Amino acid sequence: MYQTIKTDLTEGILTITINRPDKLNALNKDVIEELGKALDEVYENEAIRSAIITGEGTKAFVAGADITEFTDLDANGGSLLAQKGQDLVFSKIENAPKPIIAAVNGFALGGGCELAMACHFRTASETAKFGQPEVNLGLIPGYGGTQRLVQLIGKGKAMELLITADMIKADEAARLGLVNHVFAPKNLLSSTRDILLKIQTKAPLAVGKIIALVNEAATASLSGLSNEIKAFGECFGTEDKKEGTAAFLEKRAAVFSGR
Numbered sequence: 001m002y003q004t005i006k007t008d009l010t011e012g013i014l015t016i017t018i019n020r021p022d023k024l025n026a027l028n029k030d031v032i033e034e035l036g037k038a039l040d041e042v043y044e045n046e047a048i049r050s051a052i053i054t055g056e057g058t059k060a061f062v063a064g065a066d067i068t069e070f071t072d073l074d075a076n077g078g079s080l081l082a083q084k085g086q087d088l089v090f091s092k093i094e095n096a097p098k099p100i101i102a103a104v105n106g107f108a109l110g111g112g113c114e115l116a117m118a119c120h121f122r123t124a125s126e127t128a129k130f131g132q133p134e135v136n137l138g139l140i141p142g143y144g145g146t147q148r149l150v151q152l153i154g155k156g157k158a159m160e161l162l163i164t165a166d167m168i169k170a171d172e173a174a175r176l177g178l179v180n181h182v183f184a185p186k187n188l189l190s191s192t193r194d195i196l197l198k199i200q201t202k203a204p205l206a207v208g209k210i211i212a213l214v215n216e217a218a219t220a221s222l223s224g225l226s227n228e229i230k231a232f233g234e235c236f237g238t239e240d241k242k243e244g245t246a247a248f249l250e251k252r253a254a255v256f257s258g259r
Protein backbone atom coordinates (compact mmCIF):
# COMPACT_ATOMS: atom_id res chain seq x y z
CA MET A 1 0.00 0.00 0.00
CA TYR A 2 2.86 2.42 0.82
CA GLN A 3 5.98 3.07 -1.29
CA THR A 4 8.25 5.01 1.08
CA ILE A 5 7.20 3.70 4.47
CA LYS A 6 6.40 0.26 5.91
CA THR A 7 3.76 -0.41 8.54
CA ASP A 8 3.19 -3.37 10.83
CA LEU A 9 0.38 -3.76 13.34
CA THR A 10 1.15 -6.21 16.14
CA GLU A 11 -0.42 -6.31 19.62
CA GLY A 12 -2.08 -2.93 19.03
CA ILE A 13 1.22 -1.21 18.18
CA LEU A 14 1.54 0.25 14.67
CA THR A 15 5.23 0.37 13.80
CA ILE A 16 5.83 2.91 11.03
CA THR A 17 9.25 2.53 9.40
CA ILE A 18 10.51 5.21 7.02
CA ASN A 19 11.99 3.19 4.19
CA ARG A 20 14.51 5.11 2.06
CA PRO A 21 17.72 3.78 3.59
CA ASP A 22 19.83 4.64 0.51
CA LYS A 23 18.92 8.31 1.12
CA LEU A 24 19.22 7.97 4.91
CA ASN A 25 15.42 8.03 5.10
CA ALA A 26 15.27 11.72 4.13
CA LEU A 27 11.74 13.16 4.19
CA ASN A 28 10.65 13.87 0.63
CA LYS A 29 7.11 14.80 -0.46
CA ASP A 30 6.09 11.15 -0.79
CA VAL A 31 7.27 10.25 2.72
CA ILE A 32 5.38 13.23 4.19
CA GLU A 33 2.20 12.26 2.36
CA GLU A 34 2.45 8.60 3.31
CA LEU A 35 3.28 9.40 6.93
CA GLY A 36 0.18 11.62 6.95
CA LYS A 37 -1.94 8.69 5.76
CA ALA A 38 -0.42 6.29 8.31
CA LEU A 39 -1.17 8.83 11.05
CA ASP A 40 -4.78 9.05 9.88
CA GLU A 41 -4.89 5.28 10.44
CA VAL A 42 -3.55 5.78 13.96
CA TYR A 43 -6.37 8.22 14.67
CA GLU A 44 -9.13 6.21 13.00
CA ASN A 45 -8.37 2.51 13.42
CA GLU A 46 -9.56 1.29 16.82
CA ALA A 47 -7.27 -1.73 16.61
CA ILE A 48 -4.29 0.64 16.82
CA ARG A 49 -3.59 1.50 20.45
CA SER A 50 -0.19 3.16 20.05
CA ALA A 51 2.58 3.68 17.51
CA ILE A 52 6.33 3.67 16.98
CA ILE A 53 8.07 5.73 14.31
CA THR A 54 11.50 4.48 13.28
CA GLY A 55 13.85 4.38 10.28
CA GLU A 56 14.92 1.47 8.08
CA GLY A 57 18.47 0.23 8.53
CA THR A 58 21.04 0.90 11.20
CA LYS A 59 22.51 4.16 9.93
CA ALA A 60 19.70 6.68 10.00
CA PHE A 61 16.40 7.40 11.68
CA VAL A 62 15.87 10.35 9.28
CA ALA A 63 18.75 12.55 8.03
CA GLY A 64 16.46 15.52 7.45
CA ALA A 65 14.11 16.89 4.88
CA ASP A 66 15.14 15.85 1.37
CA ILE A 67 17.54 18.60 0.37
CA THR A 68 17.17 17.77 -3.34
CA GLU A 69 13.59 19.12 -3.15
CA PHE A 70 14.81 22.51 -1.86
CA THR A 71 16.54 23.70 -5.03
CA ASP A 72 13.54 25.18 -6.83
CA LEU A 73 11.72 26.53 -3.78
CA ASP A 74 11.31 30.28 -3.26
CA ALA A 75 10.14 31.99 -0.07
CA ASN A 76 6.51 31.11 -0.68
CA GLY A 77 7.39 27.54 -1.66
CA GLY A 78 9.48 27.16 1.51
CA SER A 79 6.61 28.33 3.72
CA LEU A 80 4.17 26.02 1.95
CA LEU A 81 6.54 23.06 2.43
CA ALA A 82 6.81 23.73 6.16
CA GLN A 83 3.06 24.34 6.56
CA LYS A 84 2.16 21.17 4.69
CA GLY A 85 4.59 19.04 6.69
CA GLN A 86 3.41 20.46 9.99
CA ASP A 87 -0.26 19.95 9.11
CA LEU A 88 0.04 16.49 7.58
CA VAL A 89 2.57 15.00 9.98
CA PHE A 90 4.20 16.92 12.83
CA SER A 91 1.16 18.48 14.53
CA LYS A 92 -0.83 15.32 13.85
CA ILE A 93 1.77 13.27 15.74
CA GLU A 94 1.94 15.69 18.66
CA ASN A 95 -1.83 15.92 19.00
CA ALA A 96 -2.56 12.22 18.48
CA PRO A 97 -4.79 10.81 21.22
CA LYS A 98 -2.73 7.61 21.32
CA PRO A 99 0.92 7.44 22.41
CA ILE A 100 3.51 7.69 19.65
CA ILE A 101 7.18 7.03 20.47
CA ALA A 102 10.11 7.75 18.17
CA ALA A 103 12.60 4.85 18.25
CA VAL A 104 15.68 6.65 16.97
CA ASN A 105 17.95 4.09 15.33
CA GLY A 106 20.68 6.36 13.87
CA PHE A 107 21.05 9.92 12.54
CA ALA A 108 18.14 12.17 13.55
CA LEU A 109 19.08 15.41 11.83
CA GLY A 110 17.04 18.45 10.87
CA GLY A 111 13.55 17.25 10.01
CA GLY A 112 14.54 13.89 11.54
CA CYS A 113 15.26 15.42 14.93
CA GLU A 114 12.04 17.42 14.54
CA LEU A 115 10.09 14.27 13.70
CA ALA A 116 11.43 12.60 16.84
CA MET A 117 10.60 15.69 18.92
CA ALA A 118 7.01 15.79 17.66
CA CYS A 119 6.52 12.29 19.11
CA HIS A 120 5.28 12.00 22.69
CA PHE A 121 8.70 10.81 23.79
CA ARG A 122 11.81 9.24 22.38
CA THR A 123 13.96 6.15 22.79
CA ALA A 124 17.30 5.84 21.04
CA SER A 125 19.88 3.27 20.12
CA GLU A 126 23.39 3.79 21.50
CA THR A 127 24.46 4.72 17.95
CA ALA A 128 21.89 7.52 17.44
CA LYS A 129 23.00 11.09 16.78
CA PHE A 130 20.88 14.22 16.98
CA GLY A 131 21.27 17.67 15.50
CA GLN A 132 19.65 20.62 13.75
CA PRO A 133 22.13 21.38 10.95
CA GLU A 134 19.85 23.76 8.99
CA VAL A 135 22.15 26.75 9.59
CA ASN A 136 24.73 24.85 7.56
CA LEU A 137 22.33 25.17 4.62
CA GLY A 138 21.39 28.80 5.25
CA LEU A 139 18.11 27.65 6.66
CA ILE A 140 16.29 27.23 9.93
CA PRO A 141 14.16 24.32 11.12
CA GLY A 142 10.67 24.41 9.58
CA TYR A 143 8.98 21.49 11.27
CA GLY A 144 8.82 22.89 14.81
CA GLY A 145 12.48 22.48 15.81
CA THR A 146 12.96 25.96 17.23
CA GLN A 147 9.96 25.47 19.51
CA ARG A 148 10.12 21.84 20.57
CA LEU A 149 13.88 21.74 21.21
CA VAL A 150 13.49 24.64 23.66
CA GLN A 151 10.57 22.88 25.34
CA LEU A 152 12.54 19.65 25.69
CA ILE A 153 16.04 20.74 26.70
CA GLY A 154 15.71 24.41 27.74
CA LYS A 155 16.58 27.66 26.05
CA GLY A 156 20.37 27.84 26.49
CA LYS A 157 21.28 24.39 25.22
CA ALA A 158 18.65 24.54 22.45
CA MET A 159 20.00 27.89 21.32
CA GLU A 160 23.54 26.47 21.18
CA LEU A 161 22.58 23.35 19.21
CA LEU A 162 20.42 25.34 16.76
CA ILE A 163 23.01 28.00 15.99
CA THR A 164 26.15 25.82 16.04
CA ALA A 165 24.58 22.86 14.15
CA ASP A 166 26.55 20.62 16.54
CA MET A 167 25.57 16.96 16.59
CA ILE A 168 25.14 15.16 19.92
CA LYS A 169 25.31 11.45 20.69
CA ALA A 170 22.55 9.41 22.33
CA ASP A 171 24.05 9.51 25.83
CA GLU A 172 24.20 13.31 25.81
CA ALA A 173 20.70 13.47 24.33
CA ALA A 174 19.53 11.38 27.28
CA ARG A 175 21.38 13.58 29.78
CA LEU A 176 19.66 16.65 28.30
CA GLY A 177 16.20 15.03 28.35
CA LEU A 178 15.87 14.84 24.58
CA VAL A 179 15.52 11.05 24.80
CA ASN A 180 14.07 9.05 27.68
CA HIS A 181 15.94 5.76 27.26
CA VAL A 182 19.02 4.56 25.39
CA PHE A 183 19.10 0.90 24.36
CA ALA A 184 21.57 -1.38 22.59
CA PRO A 185 20.71 -1.27 18.85
CA LYS A 186 19.38 -4.85 18.84
CA ASN A 187 17.00 -4.08 21.74
CA LEU A 188 15.70 -0.70 20.54
CA LEU A 189 12.42 -1.85 19.01
CA SER A 190 11.61 -4.61 21.50
CA SER A 191 12.30 -2.38 24.51
CA THR A 192 10.24 0.45 22.99
CA ARG A 193 7.41 -2.00 22.36
CA ASP A 194 7.59 -3.08 26.03
CA ILE A 195 7.03 0.54 27.11
CA LEU A 196 3.97 0.82 24.84
CA LEU A 197 2.57 -2.54 25.98
CA LYS A 198 2.72 -1.22 29.54
CA ILE A 199 0.94 2.01 28.52
CA GLN A 200 -1.68 -0.07 26.70
CA THR A 201 -2.77 -1.61 30.03
CA LYS A 202 -3.76 1.87 31.24
CA ALA A 203 -7.10 3.59 30.58
CA PRO A 204 -6.97 4.82 26.95
CA LEU A 205 -9.16 7.89 27.42
CA ALA A 206 -7.11 9.01 30.43
CA VAL A 207 -3.86 8.48 28.47
CA GLY A 208 -5.24 10.57 25.59
CA LYS A 209 -6.23 13.40 27.91
CA ILE A 210 -2.81 13.39 29.60
CA ILE A 211 -1.09 13.65 26.19
CA ALA A 212 -3.18 16.72 25.34
CA LEU A 213 -2.62 18.35 28.73
CA VAL A 214 1.13 17.68 28.85
CA ASN A 215 1.34 19.23 25.37
CA GLU A 216 -0.47 22.24 26.75
CA ALA A 217 1.85 22.52 29.75
CA ALA A 218 4.85 22.34 27.42
CA THR A 219 3.57 25.36 25.54
CA ALA A 220 3.18 27.16 28.88
CA SER A 221 -0.43 27.99 28.16
CA LEU A 222 -2.32 29.29 31.18
CA SER A 223 -5.52 27.73 29.89
CA GLY A 224 -3.85 24.38 30.66
CA LEU A 225 -4.99 24.48 34.30
CA SER A 226 -8.64 25.16 33.47
CA ASN A 227 -8.60 22.60 30.68
CA GLU A 228 -7.14 20.13 33.17
CA ILE A 229 -10.11 20.70 35.51
CA LYS A 230 -12.53 20.15 32.60
CA ALA A 231 -10.79 16.98 31.41
CA PHE A 232 -10.54 15.65 34.98
CA GLY A 233 -14.30 16.04 35.32
CA GLU A 234 -14.89 14.32 31.96
CA CYS A 235 -12.93 11.30 33.17
CA PHE A 236 -15.40 10.90 36.01
CA GLY A 237 -18.17 10.27 33.48
CA THR A 238 -16.42 7.31 31.83
CA GLU A 239 -16.81 3.53 32.09
CA ASP A 240 -13.06 3.32 32.53
CA LYS A 241 -13.21 5.36 35.73
CA LYS A 242 -15.88 3.03 37.10
CA GLU A 243 -13.84 -0.03 36.12
CA GLY A 244 -10.53 1.39 37.38
CA THR A 245 -11.81 2.40 40.78
CA ALA A 246 -13.83 -0.81 41.19
CA ALA A 247 -10.81 -2.94 40.26
CA PHE A 248 -8.68 -1.13 42.82
CA LEU A 249 -11.23 -1.67 45.57
CA GLU A 250 -11.69 -5.32 44.57
CA LYS A 251 -7.89 -5.86 44.48
CA ARG A 252 -7.88 -7.07 40.84
CA ALA A 253 -6.36 -5.86 37.54
CA ALA A 254 -8.55 -3.39 35.62
CA VAL A 255 -9.75 -4.21 32.10
CA PHE A 256 -10.36 -0.92 30.27
CA SER A 257 -12.75 -0.51 27.34
CA GLY A 258 -11.84 3.03 26.25
CA ARG A 259 -15.36 4.26 26.91
Ligand code: COA
Nearest residue numbers: 022023024026063064065066067068107109110111133134
Ligand atom coordinates in the same frame (compact mmCIF):
# COMPACT_ATOMS: atom_id res chain seq x y z
N1 COA B 1 18.42 14.97 1.78
C1 COA B 1 18.66 14.30 0.64
N2 COA B 1 19.57 13.31 0.54
C2 COA B 1 20.27 13.01 1.65
C3 COA B 1 20.07 13.67 2.87
C4 COA B 1 19.09 14.69 2.91
N3 COA B 1 18.81 15.37 4.03
N4 COA B 1 20.92 13.15 3.79
C5 COA B 1 21.61 12.19 3.17
N5 COA B 1 21.22 12.09 1.88
C6 COA B 1 21.73 11.18 0.83
C7 COA B 1 23.11 11.58 0.34
O1 COA B 1 23.02 12.60 -0.62
C8 COA B 1 23.60 10.29 -0.21
O2 COA B 1 22.99 10.05 -1.46
P1 COA B 1 23.86 9.47 -2.72
O3 COA B 1 24.31 8.11 -2.23
O4 COA B 1 22.88 9.42 -3.84
O5 COA B 1 24.98 10.41 -2.89
C9 COA B 1 23.03 9.25 0.76
O6 COA B 1 21.92 9.90 1.40
C10 COA B 1 24.00 8.81 1.83
O7 COA B 1 24.46 9.96 2.53
P2 COA B 1 26.03 10.37 2.65
O8 COA B 1 26.10 11.85 2.81
O9 COA B 1 26.80 9.77 1.50
O10 COA B 1 26.41 9.63 4.00
P3 COA B 1 27.59 10.01 5.00
O11 COA B 1 27.72 8.88 5.94
O12 COA B 1 28.78 10.47 4.26
O13 COA B 1 27.03 11.31 5.81
C11 COA B 1 25.37 12.59 6.99
C12 COA B 1 25.90 11.18 6.65
C13 COA B 1 24.08 12.41 7.76
C14 COA B 1 26.39 13.34 7.89
C15 COA B 1 25.13 13.40 5.69
O14 COA B 1 24.37 12.61 4.80
C16 COA B 1 24.42 14.71 5.87
O15 COA B 1 25.02 15.66 6.36
N6 COA B 1 23.14 14.78 5.46
C17 COA B 1 22.37 16.00 5.49
C18 COA B 1 21.95 16.33 6.89
C19 COA B 1 21.19 17.64 6.90
O16 COA B 1 21.72 18.71 6.63
N7 COA B 1 19.90 17.57 7.26
C20 COA B 1 19.07 18.73 7.38
C21 COA B 1 18.33 18.98 6.13
S1 COA B 1 17.33 20.44 6.28
